[in-house]
Amino acid sequence: MTSILNPSRNNLVHNPVVVRESSLRAESCMSIIVAMAKNRTIGINNTLPWRCPEDLKHFKALTMGHHMIMGRKTFESIGKPLPGRTTVVVTRDRELNIEGCLVAHSLPDALAACSNDSQIFIVGGAEIYAQAMPLVDTLYITEIQQDVTGDAHFPHVDKSAWLEVAREIRHQETPQALEYHFVTYRSAHINSCKSKALGKN
Numbered sequence: 219m220t221s222i223l224n225p226s227r228n229n230l231v232h233n234p235v236v237v238r239e240s241s242l243r244a245e246s247c248m249s250i251i252v253a254m255a256k257n258r259t260i261g262i263n264n265t266l267p268w269r270c271p272e273d274l275k276h277f278k279a280l281t282m283g284h285h286m287i288m289g290r291k292t293f294e295s296i297g298k299p300l301p302g303r304t305t306v307v308v309t310r311d312r313e314l315n316i317e318g319c320l321v322a323h324s325l326p327d328a329l330a331a332c333s334n335d336s337q338i339f340i341v342g343g344a345e346i347y348a349q350a351m352p353l354v355d356t357l358y359i360t361e362i363q364q365d366v367t368g369d370a371h372f373p374h375v376d377k378s379a380w381l382e383v384a385r386e387i388r389h390q391e392t393p394q395a396l397e398y399h400f401v402t403y404r405s406a407h408i409n410s411c412k413s414k415a416l417g418k419n
């Protein structure tokens with residue numbers, strides 16, 4: 219049983235939340251949003267390996283008002299529910315409850331908790347991205363134009379399965395010099411991802 223005194227989880231309390239199975243809206247879009255380096259690094263020591271304030275604004279603008287699905291480790295790295303959005307935390311710990319968030323015990327259960335939202339965002343980390351990749355129809359990737367050292371990586375993207383539909387080139391000098399691109403990819407195989415997500419085909 220998870221201890222409330224465990225300092226790495228000291229913002230978490232018990233009383234499991236039961237996530238009811240329900241259908242996703244037929245027209246729901248499921249997207250991954252991620253910032254990744256050229257070598258696919260997305261994190262180090264359970265935090266982001268760069269500082270890019272405009273990317274955080276981009277993340278906020280895209281996700282505002284919607285459901286965000288994240289792994290328990292990513293939630294711990296953020297430390298609190300983000301305002302204006304519904305946070306769904308995925309964990310295998312059935313004792314875990316997190317104030318202000320929904321808790322789900324599998325990715326299909328997390329998606330079921332997002333019913334009635336037209337835009338569902340998978341926001342990481344590496345474990346959750348790897349499981350969600352076959353299910354999503356859109357990738358919003360902030361492509362950091364350099365290799366970065368890290369211990370969490372985005373899965374390989376088969377570019378033949380994705381169409382690039384938008385690319386915005388950005389630079390910053392502070393807080394660190396970075397070139398980064400906001401890129402949107404749409405799946406070449408959009409159909410049936412919702413039923414796959416819910417394990418219905």
Ligand SMILES: NC(=O)c1ccc[n+]([C@@H]2O[C@H](COP(=O)([O-])OP(=O)(O)OC[C@H]3O[C@@H](n4cnc5c(N)ncnc54)[C@H](OP(=O)(O)O)[C@@H]3O)[C@@H](O)[C@H]2O)c1
Pocket residue numbers: 251252253254259260261262263264265266288289290291292293295308309310311322323324325341342343344345346347349370
């Ligand atoms: N650059 C970016 O855009 C970005 C975005 C998000 C995160 N990150 C980075 O990614 C790193 C964290 O990624 P991570 O892979 O270590 O952790 P993660 O994916 O955030 O969380 C992993 C945890 O999710 C739960 N989980 C995973 N699959 C599950 C399943 N099928 N059913 C139930 N629970 C499941 C487990 O929680 P329990 O152990 O509680 O069972 C597991 O330990 C950090 O460095 C973070 O900063 C980067």
